[in-house]
Amino acid sequence: MKFKVRFINAEFRYGCGEAVVIDEPVTYLGDVDTERGTIKGVYVKDRVVLLRVAVGSTVGSYLIYGLSKKGFKPKAILISKADPVTIIGAILGEITLAELGEELFSKLSPIVQGRRVCLDPLEGWVVVEEAGVPHSH
Amino acid sequence: MFLSKYEEKVLSGYFGDKLAKLMKTLVKVGESLGARELVEVRHVHVSGVSIFNIGVSGAEFIRDLADSGLKFSVFTTANPYSVTYTDYLGREFGRELKELQDVVVSSLIKLGVNTFTCAPYYVRRPNKGEHLAWAESNAVLYANSLAGARTNREGGPLTLIAGILGRTYKAGVHLDENRQASVYAVIHRPSRVAEAAAAGYLLGVKVPTQVPYVRGLGGLPEEYLRAFLAAYGATSNSPLAVIEGITPDYERLGRKALEGGEKVGVDLSEVLSLLRKSAEEVTGRVLYVVGCPHLSTRELEYLVSRILGKLPEGVEMGNKELWLVTGTYVKVPKELEGKLSKRGVKVVRGACPVVSRLSALGVDYVITDSAKALHYLPKLAGVKVLLMDRGDLIKHFMGEVK
Numbered sequence: 001m002k003f004k005v006r007f008i009n010a011e012f013r014y015g016c017g018e019a020v021v022i023d024e025p026v027t028y029l030g031d032v033d034t035e036r037g038t039i040k041g042v043y044v045k046d047r048v049v050l051l052r053v054a055v056g057s058t059v060g061s062y063l064i065y066g067l068s069k070k071g072f073k074p075k076a077i078l079i080s081k082a083d084p085v086t087i088i089g090a091i092l093g094e095i096t097l098a099e100l101g102e103e104l105f106s107k108l109s110p111i112v113q114g115r116r117v118c119l120d121p122l123e124g125w126v127v128v129e130e131a132g133v134p135h136s137h
Numbered sequence: 138m139f140l141s142k143y144e145e146k147v148l149s150g151y152f153g154d155k156l157a158k159l160m161k162t163l164v165k166v167g168e169s170l171g172a173r174e175l176v177e178v179r180h181v182h183v184s185g186v187s188i189f190n191i192g193v194s195g196a197e198f199i200r201d202l203a204d205s206g207l208k209f210s211v212f213t214t215a216n217p218y219s220v221t222y223t224d225y226l227g228r229e230f231g232r233e234l235k236e237l238q239d240v241v242v243s244s245l246i247k248l249g250v251n252t253f254t255c256a257p258y259y260v261r262r263p264n265k266g267e268h269l270a271w272a273e274s275n276a277v278l279y280a281n282s283l284a285g286a287r288t289n290r291e292g293g294p295l296t297l298i299a300g301i302l303g304r305t306y307k308a309g310v311h312l313d314e315n316r317q318a319s320v321y322a323v324i325h326r327p328s329r330v331a332e333a334a335a336a337g338y339l340l341g342v343k344v345p346t347q348v349p350y351v352r353g354l355g356g357l358p359e360e361y362l363r364a365f366l367a368a369y370g371a372t373s374n375s376p377l378a379v380i381e382g383i384t385p386d387y388e389r390l391g392r393k394a395l396e397g398g399e400k401v402g403v404d405l406s407e408v409l410s411l412l413r414k415s416a417e418e419v420t421g422r423v424l425y426v427v428g429c430p431h432l433s434t435r436e437l438e439y440l441v442s443r444i445l446g447k448l449p450e451g452v453e454m455g456n457k458e459l460w461l462v463t464g465t466y467v468k469v470p471k472e473l474e475g476k477l478s479k480r481g482v483k484v485v486r487g488a489c490p491v492v493s494r495l496s497a498l499g500v501d502y503v504i505t506d507s508a509k510a511l512h513y514l515p516k517l518a519g520v521k522v523l524l525m526d527r528g529d530l531i532k533h534f535m536g537e538v539k
């Protein structure tokens with residue numbers, strides 16, 4: 001499955017990672033653990049994190065940046081609706097960020113957990129590989 | 138994005154690489170949010186000051202910026218730091234944390250900050266229509282919803298950039314079309330401040346991303362509105378709530394929501410269930426916190442006179458303290474500080490217990506009148522929390538005097 005999305009920040013030409021979905025609204029301050037590399041308890045390093053929405057504290061940008069600084073940089077964050085806190089955090093943390101829109105997020109969130117997702121920021125594509133297909137590098 | 142000649146010059150490196158890099162970041166954020174130009178701002182408010190929130194990597198980021206020699210070019214205030222300068226029942230944080238917090242505070246002062254508070258509107262009240270770059274959700278909601286000024290809910294590091302460049306991107310609620318409410322929210326009219334706070338908390342859960350038109354708060358005093366907005370800001374990410382009868386131009390901003398917006402309600406039973414928890418379960422060492430967001434000078438004076446009028450000096454308070462929390466804009470005479478401390482009361486200035494790991498100071502339970510604090514304390518401070526109306530809280534604090 002291949003979808004056209006809007007990339008806000010791109011840190012590579014092409015990259016893949018295992019998808020993890022965080023469906024509940026995230027308050028980075030309190031939900032991000034920069035010592036363990038988790039958001040709401042979900043380990044994010046090298047993963048493609050689908051995140052519905054970020055709410056609450058404006059300090060959040062530092063926590064996204066902190067994930068990166070501490071060596072837990074996600075492969076990418078795919079958010080349903082991008083907000084200023086997430087955007088500046090991703091830019092400073094050098095994390096690839098794309099906005100999916102509500103419709104696409106709702107379509108993907110129930111099916112992508114654990115699957116391999118590849119991103120092409122230059123062309124603006126997100127490709128979700130079929131479940132059960134062995135990873136090829 | 139369309140840039141002025143001066144902005145183009147900054148971007149091109151005419152004023153140096155450091156400024157160019159900041160401008161590049163600002164433009165990138167702006168473009169990704171659909172901005173077509175930048176806008177000059179009158180006042181910047183920085184968030185991300187507590188060492189417990191931003192960690193070592195955040196502290197280093199701010200220190201590097203300050204060490205680069207750049208300065209804020211517009212009036213800039215900053216959020217409170219953590220309570221590393223305050224003791225609780227004689228317990229203090231360790232030296233390492235204090236030093237890290239000092240790095241952040243001294244770096245911000247070096248950049249040009251002169252006031253630390255989460256209530257920058259008490260330092261300089263924004264004017265209607267004025268453009269700002271504020272972080273700190275309660276302040277953003279106050280500026281947009283009560284003063285009619287314009288600011289997005291900026292991320293902490295972006296405010297540092299905005300302070301230096303004196304500009305932010307012109308998108309979001311800087312533009313008229315994004316100030317229109319799209320959800321119609323009916324709130325059961327609160328009869329106490331804590332009810333207003335609880336209602337804001339619940340509205341944020343129900344409307345986390347859209348601008349609501351709020352009915353039920355018209356004519357209420359500012360302390361109700363501030364408590365409502367602060368709590369709403371903790372559970373939502375909206376920079377603006379259009380409050381009927383209060384927000385400048387509310388009729389125009391609410392038209393769309395009233396005509397065909399989704400309708401939500403916050404009723405009394407929900408509010409009361411958030412406030413229902415009984416004080417009987419409070420055990421261990423208790424900290425009473427009033428001042429989230431920071432108290433105004435008037436609120437503080439009222440509380441101090443009430444406490445001094447009721448509590449005799451040298452009374453045995455046992456395992457509890459009351460912290461009245463406010464900004465560095467308040468001056469407290471040494472003599473008054475002494476009088477209060479003999480009654481287990483501290484005026485905490487420029488700092489914030491909610492963004493501090495209170496469990497490390499030995500606090501077991503916090504009793505507060507702030508629904509914002511209720512939201513953040515268990516996660517950030519590692520303590521149990523009870524929400525109580527301010528009047529009851531003060532009575533509870535004084536009432537258990539033996």
